[in-house]
Every structure is written in C-alpha cells, then in structure tokens.
Amino acid sequence: xxxxxxxxxxxxxxxxxxxxxxxxxxxxxxxxxxxxxxxxxxxxxxxxxxxxxxxxxxxxxxxxxxxxxxxxxxxxxxxxxxxxxxxxxxxxxxxxxxxxxxxxxxxxxxxxxxxxxxxxxxxxxxxxxxxxxxxxxxxxxxxxxxxxxxxxxxxxxxxxxxxxxxxxxxxxxxxxxxxxxxxxxxxxxxxxxxxxxxxxxxxxxxxxxxxxxxxxxxxxxxxxxxxxxxxxxxxxxxxxxxxxx
Amino acid sequence: xxxxxxxxxxxxxxxxxxxxxxxxxxxxxxxxxxxxxxxxxxxxxxxxxxxxxxxxxxxxxxxxxxxxxxxxxxxxxxxxxxxxxxxxxxxxxxxxxxxxxxxxxxxxxxxxxxxxxxxxxxxxxxxxxxxxxxxxxxxxxxxxxxxxxxxxxxxxxxxxxxxxxxxxxxxxxxxxxxxxxxxxxxxxxxxxxxxxxxxxxxxxxxxxxxxxxxxxxxxxxxxxxxxxxxxxxxxxxxxxxxxxx
Numbered sequence: 001x002x003x004x005x006x007x008x009x010x011x012x013x014x015x016x017x018x019x020x021x022x023x024x025x026x027x028x029x030x031x032x033x034x035x036x037x038x039x040x041x042x043x044x045x046x047x048x049x050x051x052x053x054x055x056x057x058x059x060x061x062x063x064x065x066x067x068x069x070x071x072x073x074x075x076x077x078x079x080x081x082x083x084x085x086x087x088x089x090x091x092x093x094x095x096x097x098x099x100x101x102x103x104x105x106x107x108x109x110x111x112x113x114x115x116x117x118x119x120x121x122x123x124x125x126x127x128x129x130x131x132x133x134x135x136x137x138x139x140x141x142x143x144x145x146x147x148x149x150x151x152x153x154x155x156x157x158x159x160x161x162x163x164x165x166x167x168x169x170x171x172x173x174x175x176x177x178x179x180x181x182x183x184x185x186x187x188x189x190x191x192x193x194x195x196x197x198x199x200x201x202x203x204x205x206x207x208x209x210x211x212x213x214x215x216x217x218x219x220x221x222x223x224x225x226x227x228x229x230x231x232x233x234x235x236x237x238x239x240x241x242x243x244x245x
Numbered sequence: 246x247x248x249x250x251x252x253x254x255x256x257x258x259x260x261x262x263x264x265x266x267x268x269x270x271x272x273x274x275x276x277x278x279x280x281x282x283x284x285x286x287x288x289x290x291x292x293x294x295x296x297x298x299x300x301x302x303x304x305x306x307x308x309x310x311x312x313x314x315x316x317x318x319x320x321x322x323x324x325x326x327x328x329x330x331x332x333x334x335x336x337x338x339x340x341x342x343x344x345x346x347x348x349x350x351x352x353x354x355x356x357x358x359x360x361x362x363x364x365x366x367x368x369x370x371x372x373x374x375x376x377x378x379x380x381x382x383x384x385x386x387x388x389x390x391x392x393x394x395x396x397x398x399x400x401x402x403x404x405x406x407x408x409x410x411x412x413x414x415x416x417x418x419x420x421x422x423x424x425x426x427x428x429x430x431x432x433x434x435x436x437x438x439x440x441x442x443x444x445x446x447x448x449x450x451x452x453x454x455x456x457x458x459x460x461x462x463x464x465x466x467x468x469x470x471x472x473x474x475x476x477x478x479x480x481x482x483x484x485x486x487x488x489x490x
Contacts, residue, residue: 056403057343060350060396072342074349076321081342097317097326098302104319105305111356119364119377121384132364132377139366151305158301 003029003082004066006046006059011234012184014075014110015063020176021079023221025086031226033062076103079173088173099167102155102174106181109148113181113188114235116140116242126232126239137242141192145185149202152178156204163204164211171215178205179212184236191244248274248327249311251291251304256479257429259320259355260308265421266324268466270331276471278307321348324418333418344412347400347419351426354393358426358433359480361385361487371477371484382487386437390430394447397423401449408449409456416460423450424457429481436489 003022007015009031022029035041049066050059059073065082072078080100083089089099116137120129152166161169166178182205186193196202212218221227230236248267252260254276267274277294280286294311295304304318310327317323325345328334334344361382365374397411406414411423427450431438441447457463466472475481 053403056400056405057346058396058399058403059346060353060393070339070342072346074346077342077346077349080345094315097315097322100325101302101304101317101319101322104322108305108356111353115360115364119360120380121388123384123388129380132380135365135374135377139368143366143368148305151303154303155301158298158303160301 001028001068003027004032005029005063006032006049006066007063009034009043010228010231012180012228012230012236013063013234016180017075017106017173017177018063018065018078018082019226020180020218020221021082021086021088021173023226024171024176024215024218025088026217027086076100076107079103079177083173086173088171088176090168090170090172095167099172099174102166103177105148105151106174106177109144109181110184110235112140112144113184116188117237117239126237130241133239133242141189141242141244145189145192146196146201149196149205152205153202156208164208166208171212175208175212176218179209179218182206182209184230187230188236188238189243190238195244246273246313248272249277250274250308251277251294251311252308254279254288255473255476257425257473257475257481258308258479261425262320262351262418262422263308263310263323263327264471265425265463265466266327266331266333266418268471269416269421269460269463270333271462272331277311321345321352324348324422328418331418333416333421335413335415335417340412344417344419347411348422350393350396351419351422354389354426355429355480357385357389358429361433362482362484371482375486378484378487386434386487386489390434390437391441391446394441394450397450398447401453409453411453416457420453420457421463424454424463427451427454429475432475433481433483434488435483440489 005015005018005022007013032041033043033046037044046062055071057071063075063078064071064073065078072081089096117126117133118129119132119136126133155166156163159165165171166174197206250260250263250267252258277286278288278291282289291307300316302316304316308320308323309316309318310323317326334341362371362378363374364377364381371378400411401408404410410416411419442451
C-alpha cells in the first residue's frame with residue numbers, strides 16, 4: 001500500500017524532507033495535495049484530513065503522512081516514524097535517537113532560515129516586514145549560519161564510521177535533510193554560502209551534499225518533474241537584499 | 246545511577262521540560278550546571294561536555310542529558326528517549342509517535358513565544374529589538390496563541406480515553422510540558438491568557454494544567470527551591486508592552 005504525503009503543492013518547504021526520504025527509499029507514495037480534486041485529491045483533500053473532527057491525531061500543520069490508518073505530523077516525527085521501514089536509520093536505539101537529534105537541529109535551522117524573510121508574522125507579506133527581515137537575515141548570515149555549519153562539520157569529522165555520513169556508515173534521513181538544507185541555503189544565500197565555502201567552513205557538508213545528489217534514486221528524482229524548483233513562496237527564498245553584501 | 250541534566254542554571258527555559266519529567270517520575274538526577282565548580286559541576290562542566298572533542302554526539306545547545314555514556318540533546322529527543330524508563334509515555338509505538346508529535350508542536354510554540362522578545366537576534370539585547378518585538382508579539386497574542394490553544398483543546402476533546410490527558414488515560418511528558426507552557430504564557434502574557442480564558446478558548450487545557458499542578462510529585466517539586474521563578478532572562482518574559490493591551 002502507498003503512503004500518502006500531504007503538503008502544499010507548489011513549494012518544497014518542509015514536505016520536501018519527507019518526500020526525499022520516500023524517493024531515496026523507492027517507497028510508493030501519493031503526493032495528495034498535488035493530485036486532482038476530481039480524483040479526491042488536491043489541497044481540498046489535505047484540508048479535509050486536517051479538519052476531520054473524527055480524527056483523534058490531527059496534525060497542527062502540513063506536512064503530514066498517512067500510513068493506512070496512522071496519521072503522523074511534524075517533519076521530524078514523520079521521518080523518525082518512517083525511517084525504520086525505509087531503512088533510512090540504523091536499527092539500534094542510540095543511533096535512532098542521535099539521528100533524531102540531528103534532524104531536530106536541522107529543523108531549528110530551517111525555522112531560522114524561514115524567519116529571515118518572515119521575522120514578524122507569517123500572516124504578513126514579506127514586503128510588510130522587509131526592514132525587520134534585513135536585520136534578522138544579517139544576523140543569520142553573520143553568526144547563525146556558520147554556527148550550524150560548524151556543528152555539522154564537527155559531527156561529520158567525529159563520526160566513528162567516517163565522514164561520509166552523519167550517522168554510522170550508511171545513508172540516513174538526516175543526510176538527505178542536510179542535502180536539502182544545503183540546496184536551500186545556496187538558493188537563498190548564494191553569497192553567504194560561497195563565503196562559507198571559501199573559508200572552508202563546510203568542506204565535509206558539501207562533500208556529503210555531492211554524495212547524496214549522486215545517489216541513483218535521488219539523482220533520478222531530482223531530474224524528474226516531481227522535484228519542484230525553489231521559489232519565493234517557500235521557506236528558502238532568494239531575496240538578494242537578505243544575503244551577505 | 247543518576248541522570249545528569251545539563252542546562253543554564255538561572256532560567257527555567259527549555260531545560261524545565263526535562264526537569265519536570267524527571268521530577269514527576271521521581272527519577273534521581275544531578276542538575277549539573279547548578280552544582281559547584283569545586284565539585285566538578287557548574288556551567289564550566291556543562292561547557293566542557295559540549296566542547297569535548299572526543300564526544301561523537303555533541304549537543305548543539307543545552308539542554309542535554311547524560312545517561313551513563315549516552316548523551317542526548319534537543320528537548321523533544323531527550324523526552325522521547327527518557328519517557329519509557331520514566332513511564333511517562335504509553336508503550337505502543339503509535340502512542341509514542343503521537344506524544345512526540347504533540348511535544349514538537351509545543352516546541353514550535355515555545356520558539357514562537359521566545360521570538361516575541363527576540364525577533365531579530367539572540368545575540369542582541371531585548372532593548373535593541375523592542376520595536377520589532379512589539380510587532381511580533383502583537384501577532385502572537387492575536388493569532389498564534391489562539392491557534393495553538395485551539396489545537397490543544399481539540400486533541401484533548403477528541404482523546405478517545407477522555408480529556409484528562411493529551412494521550413491515552415495516563416500522565417505523559419506532553420501533559421507536563423503543556424503545564425509548563427501554560428505557566429509560561431500566564432507569566433509572559435497575563436492579559437492575553439485572561440482573554441483566552443474568558444472566551445473559553447482553553448477550558449480543557451487549563452483543567453489539565455490544574456491536574457498536573459496537583460500531582461503529588463509535581464506539587465512537591467513546585468514548592469521546592471529546585472523550582473526557579475520565571476525571569477527576564479528566560480524564554481517566557483514579562484514585558485507588559487508585549488502583552489495584549
């Protein structure tokens with residue numbers, strides 16, 4: 001049976017972290033909100049699932065995953081739930097918790113990257129919080145980005161199984177998520193990322209990014225029409241005025 | 246053997262979610278950074294653990310927990326890891342994932358509450374981002390707070406085991422965390438919370454808060470000197486200008 005992924009159909013956003021895991025594992029899934037209304041899919045179907053009064057485990061927001069009768073929301077919880085079946089996490093509990101911890105740190109970085117363009121309110125346009133966004137983005141590019149990159153470099157360098165993966169010696173969902181974060185950061189902050197690269201702050205992270213990109217199923221997915229382009233409705237947006245000058 | 250909790254010693258912050266779980270379970274723990282330097286504790290000991298180059302699983306930031314040789318960071322991951330041993334989560338996997346999902350939504354709310362006073366940068370003083378904070382806090386009080394409260398009310402109302410707990414018929418770490426969030430919100434936003442209460446937006450949430458507060462071990466902890474008061478260095482700060490007018 002197919003998994004059902006529910007997420008906003010026109011952006012990569014947080015749904016992409018789940019989609020990448022499903023694609024990298026070759027797992028069958030239906031991308032519900034990208035489907036057609038007249039086939040019982042589309043955004044309306046996603047909204048119906050969220051609003052269903054009979055649902056004892058309603059998600060607070062997309063993305064969420066349906067696996068038969070099980071409904072799971074929150075990106076990190078979805079990945080933690082899915083990963084054993086997709087073989088995208090090691091079997092022992094300690095490695096599973098460590099992978100989750102990395103994913104939660106990635107989630108914090110994603111929220112901070114989002115808030116560079118929406119520091120005041122999600123319900124307002126970027127244009128209505130542009131001045132605040134420039135202040136927040138300047139701090140992000142100057143201090144937060146390198147703090148996160150440094151931590152990822154450190155854990156790659158100290159992985160007892162070597163720096164090819166974040167956890168152990170095999171691909172995990174955290175590797176896939178870090179790939180997506182690098183993609184997003186390069187899109188949104190090309191100058192800040194170029195500077196970090198020039199300073200050697202992301203050597204192992206960028207090698208991991210390359211390795212994930214070359215993974216056959218990931219590469220096929222990235223070439224497919226299922227992979228959307230980044231755009232200015234998503235989490236990672238290219239507003240040159242928010243990048244390093 | 247005792248658990249070691251590592252967190253900033255003068256604030257409740259995110260460490261309190263872990264501390265409440267340990268206290269409610271009557272688990273032995275050492276609050277390392279609150280200890281004395283000359284006994285190998287204190288903030289210096291916490292910092293040493295974070296900076297230890299030999300540590301393959303370094304936490305990105307406090308809080309983190311040491312359980313023998315296992316080191317776990319990220320509040321939601323710590324609670325997910327601890328809860329089975331503390332009997333603060335149901336045994337079946339589906340309930341465990343649902344509890345985690347609620348905790349992650351609580352974590353999002355906590356980040357948003359924090360960012361009401363620090364919308365631009367953690368590294369700046371509140372006074373240097375006060376204008377931005379007022380804009381962000383206004384949105385939080387007007388739209389975000391009620392959205393979260395509504396979701397908690399909804400899942401309490403739809404809990405098949407009844408509205409006394411968030412998950413099933415027993416106390417879980419998510420209940421303890423929701424208690425702490427209500428404490429924090431009432432401290433930081435007394436007027437917004439009074440309005441939500443008057444409008445009946447948090448009926449079941451506030452009943453749960455009362456019930457957790459009356460739990461014997463929690464009540465004893467709250468009366469003890471181990472329970473710090475909220476203050477203006479933590480996540481929930483009382484700045485009247487950020488509350489509803």
